Amino acid sequence: GVDKQSAFIEFKGSESGKQLEESIRDNRIELKETKKLVKEFTEKCNVAKKNIDVVKIELDKKQDERKQQNHTQINATQEEEILDEEEGVQEIIDEEELTLLQRLKELKKVYRDSFNQLRAHKNQLATINQ
Numbered sequence: 001g002v003d004k005q006s007a008f009i010e011f012k013g014s015e016s017g018k019q020l021e022e023s024i025r026d027n028r029i030e031l032k033e034t035k036k037l038v039k040e041f042t043e044k045c046n047v048a049k050k051n052i053d054v055v056k057i058e059l060d061k062k063q064d065e066r067k068q069q070n071h072t073q074i075n076a077t078q079e080e081e082i083l084d085e086e087e088g089v090q091e092i093i094d095e096e097e098l099t100l101l102q103r104l105k106e107l108k109k110v111y112r113d114s115f116n117q118l119r120a121h122k123n124q125l126a127t128i129n130q
Helices: 004-013 015-076 079-084 095-129
Strands: none
Touching: 004 015, 015 095
């Protein structure tokens, strides 16, 4: 009888054997690539999340300062004047706060995009591993 090793070598030499080996190799390469992408987009999500947190802290600080200032302004203003104006004291956002709000919006978009990429690659990974 033919021993397993010889049979395997013979099979690898056959057309279906070559195709199988190639498909296994391609699968391995795809698996490696996809794992790399999952890692990359996980990292991108984490960085974006950190940046979002930093900007949020800055923004909260700015908004608290503004509330304090508005509160001081309201106390300084005559009560009748406020009653005359329908909407009361207008909240004025300074340039810095506006910049922070725009930055936050951009970062959230980056996070969303990275997260969607990450999810797609994780699904791909699950498919490859089946």
